[in-house]
Amino acid sequence: QKAKYLPRLAQDMVGSFCLTEPTSGSDAFALKTVARKEGADWIINGTKMWISNSDLAGVFLVMANVAPEKGYKGITCFIVDRDTPGLTVAKKEDKLGIRASGTCMVHFDNVKVPDSHVLGEVGKGYKYAIEVLNEGRIGIGAQMIGCAQGAFNATIPYTLERKQFGKRIFDFQGMQHQIAQIATQIESARLLVYNAARLHDAGKDIIKEGAMAKYWACEVAQLATSKCVEWMGGVGFTKDFPQEKYYRDC
Template sequence: MLSRFVRLGSRQFFSTATSPFQPLVVFSEENEALRESVSRFALERVGPKVKQMDRDQKLDESLLKELFDQGYMGIETPAELGGAGLNLTSTMVVVEELAKIDPAVAVVVDVQNTLVNPIVKTFGTDKQKQEWLPKLATGTLGSFCLSEASSGSDAFALKTTAVDKGDHWELNGSKMWITNSKEAGLFLIFATVNPAAGYKGITAFLAGRDTPGLRVGKSEDKLGIRASSTCEVIFEGMKLPKDAVLGKVGEGYKVAIGTLNIGRIGIGAQMLGLAQGAFDYAMPYLHERKQFGKYIADFQGMQLQYAEAATMIHGARLMVYEAARLHETGRPFVQEAAMAKWNAAQVASHVSRRAIEWLGGVGFTKEFDAEKFYRDSVIGQIYEGTSNINLETIAKNIQKKYRQ
């Protein structure tokens, strides 16, 4: 490889004839093999179940088992603890590929890998890691319990309390809109031990499903991602041992905030996959159906629309994987995660709506899958930080740069 020093301005730089850097859309052989494997699994195993799961508002139990068997539920968990020992980019690949077929299944995998597993791995004691990470990788679904009826975007206005009873904690309260809660075997619960302390009173706890006083309430009848369960979770005099605390008492806000920033990248990948799935579903139709003697795809007005959509998808993919790689390399990523999530949600909404328009009358029917992609896209602008909350995060980071 030829190399030399070059001078630009007053500084000298090392230059190589062949750049060592790879484009963002070029993945390692390992991740390309993973993408192909997940794509095949999604088409063959998830695809045939999508419509029934959407109608039933229920994740197929056999499919959930297959997700564990494939290793998709412990992607970044160390191999010695039962996981695949891969990286965040690998998680994004899996979520994106699953979302191309069913965004509901994708979010089940996403929450496990970007919220539940990282929290236990990062903040858990050695005992908690040894007990729970192997289970979470091989058969136990986890649930992240933060939101409440009066605590959504204002995430730390919690009413659920945890009282120190000397030899145990007692929790009372309820959580709303909790993903994976219907099937979960482990609950990560955020409660306040000192309401007067505000967010500094928030503490995280681990609770198994069979804990007395824990009850999963009604499932929400949702517009989209209907195979992913969303339920109320209720705590009535629930007793937890003193070592159920995850992290430090009063530092639950650190547990939640740090992980939610990673979770935003995951939702970005879900929305990216959704947009690509809707696009791939509609495009063949445009090349098969003729009107006025021409394929629909050949009309200039239509070309402009799908060219725009393809460009938006490509941009979303770059942003999602850039945010993931920033996190992997230990660089600041919070602003990029918010940007990736906000943008991917906008792209998913736009492209899925366009897909219905391109299909015309049949796109408006439930016989075709386009309407489901559109319904599933709506949640992207709500969970893991609403679009406005993500824009606020971006704005605050910009202010730090320009405000003296």
């Protein structure tokens, strides 16, 4: 599996992680997609929703339950190539933000994959999903810091140029208080993300730290980008400047 997929994923192929479904979002382990054994193959049926990069993905990691009566202990991860018969990627969602990442529904209608396409062990998919979600929280935290810092960096030069009542808006103490607050919050979020990443690299449990990093980075990004749009005045509400995009993306 590694020899087949990793070289391409490192070069010209994108992958998608298929966990979320129309009826199971935060309660991911309530998924309805199932897989049944048929000889040396598995037959997958179900629908996944909000699947990132699915418009371009060449391979999908699909979470399906092989023994629904066992609950989450039946969840298994399958490697499914895009051109597998029965796999259909629906239209790209017209999202408010993060538009560079295509998001679609993915349907599996009697999709047949060989036993060699089981990732890891049968029934251990829930464990792999938890690991991916924990790591993903660090990634989302970093993404949100990027939004906040990008908006901040694009806005401060404007406050040094724009004049009102005879002086730069940056020179008003009320503005300086706000700028100091946002700069401090961005740095605090960055340190939480760095700490979670450090612990993960050291092989430590990051359930709490990863969740904290994601939570605070998202909170800071929303406040920071909103303030940046506000500081820009009317032009911050236009697509001529990047602040509105940062605001939508967070």
